Amino acid sequence: MNDKHVGPDAGSEIQRGGSAGAGADLIDVIVPVFRGAEETRRCLESVLGCSARARFELIVVDDCSPEPEVVALVDALAATGRIHLLRNESNRGFVGSVNRAMALHPERDVVLLNSDTEVANDWLDRLRGAAYSATDIGTVTPFSNNGTICSYPFEDWGGEVPGTLGLAALDRLVADALAGEHPELPTGVGFCLYIRRACLDAVGLFDEARFGRGYGEESDFCMRAQALGWRSVLAADVFVLHAGSVSFGDERIERVREAEPVIAVLHPDYARNVAAFLLADPLRFLRQRIGLKRAMQGPAEALAVVEEVFAEREAKSAEPRRLADALRDDGNALRRLLDEARAYQGVLEHELERASGFVREREADVTTLQAENKALAAGNEALRQAMTHANARLEVITSSRIWRYARFVLKLMGRK
Known part of the structure; x- marks a missing residue:
């Protein structure tokens, strides 16, 4: 806790x-x-x-x-x-x-x-x-x-x-x-x-x-x-x-x-x-009523109210300038952000090009592997056909009369 x-x-x-x-x-x-x-x-x-x-x-x-x-x-x-x-x-x-x-x-x-x-x-x-x-x-x-x-x-x-x-x-x-x-x-x-x-x-x-x-x-x-x-x-x-x-x-x-x-x-x-x-500014009438009530409290308070009125006018007159300064500051900040974004974009583009190069290299590797795989498949097929032909020849030989006589002779020799 x-x-x-x-x-x-x-x-x-x-x-x-x-x-x-x-x-x-x-x-x-x-x-x-x-x-x-x-x-x-x-x-x-x-x-x-x-x-x-x-x-x-x-x-x-x-x-x-x-x-x-x-x-x-x-x-x-x-x-x-x-x-x-x-x-x-x-x-x-x-x-x-x-x-x-x-x-x-x-x-x-x-x-x-x-x-x-x-x-x-x-x-x-x-x-x-x-x-x-x-x-x-x-x-x-x-x-x-x-x-x-x-x-x-x-x-x-x-x-x-x-x-x-x-x-x-x-x-x-x-x-x-x-x-x-x-x-x-x-x-x-x-x-x-x-x-x-x-x-x-x-x-x-x-x-x-x-x-x-x-x-x-x-x-x-x-x-x-x-x-x-x-x-x-x-x-x-x-x-x-x-x-x-x-x-x-x-x-x-x-x-x-x-x-x-x-x-x-x-x-x-x-x-x-x-x-x-x-x-x-719907509250301005309420603020004015407070000011009038205060002004009735004596000369010192009335003077303070008047000074506040002038201060408010000065503040409002300075508002456009303050807004302009704020907009300028925001504009400067926006420019900095854009510069940072452009720099970041450059980095991204560089990394993207590297990635694209890597992909192209891998695509070339894949093409080579596909060709080698195709050649290997063709070799496998040729070997299979050769084995089939060899088996067929062997079957012809083993079923011939000469092969049977040869086996008979070998058996006789083995008995001796």
Whole structure:
């Protein structure tokens, strides 16, 4: 067995001293940890310190962390019963870790939460409210500073919590400004993803074989869920801070590049649907409502909103140039691939010519062998005919009168 449970069992203390129990009303908040002790500490403390009324159990999966500080942190929390700690004795990757945790309590909804996120206030109540606002909602994602299609103030925003309010105050403002707003998304986003158990049961766990290292697994899950009639929505009234790529570090770009072609093969419409969503930008009105509400909080916050508006315009104006650069890079990469393909084609042609020469030589050998075999067959036939003729002559001789007299004489001589 490569995995083990560390710390208290199912009766562990959970949110605000509640009892974990085993009821379906509990929610498993799952946080895989690997690197980034300080980010992990802030994440876990924000979950444990929130004011949510929803009963939950915090499931932490130590994916064989190489950082002693991370190990010590989660061990200390497990020792006090504040978390349910699972430890992988070998690194299983993000997907294997969350699959293990999602299978732990097969009756509970789950929230997948990156270890470099922070939550505030009654975030979990609002996420759950969005999940159960319609019977066909399978996954829910909140707004975030770093949430790809669910980003605020805009996608590719480079900062942390926008403005001057701080996370808790901004989250309260968002909850007030956009209460009950749950627009549909083309896919959920994995930094913070609420999954209803009924959806998880219908779709199955994440595809560890294809996405074990992480990135793309939640999009694949959401596409499979959509094929079964489940929808993904935005909890526009929740804001979660996301630092981004703390565990993956420099591997992020590589993992994205690995995941994209896999997604393209499995779900050919995925990229087109996401691109259409971004082009239509149905979330812009919600973001504007947040900005207006923030601007009413005072001059400093209003100035921050204005600066973000200009930053967004600058980012959008730079988009064509960024796309051109990306196309140029892709073109260069394509040229390199073509050069490699041509070189490989040359090698193949050379090997094919060698193989053809070998076949021609063997064909010549076969022709020679066939001629020799034919000559041998003819020799065999001549020998057979000679033997037949000799046998016939011998039979004539042995049946002649002279041969009989000769045998008679020999017998007489033998008697003497």
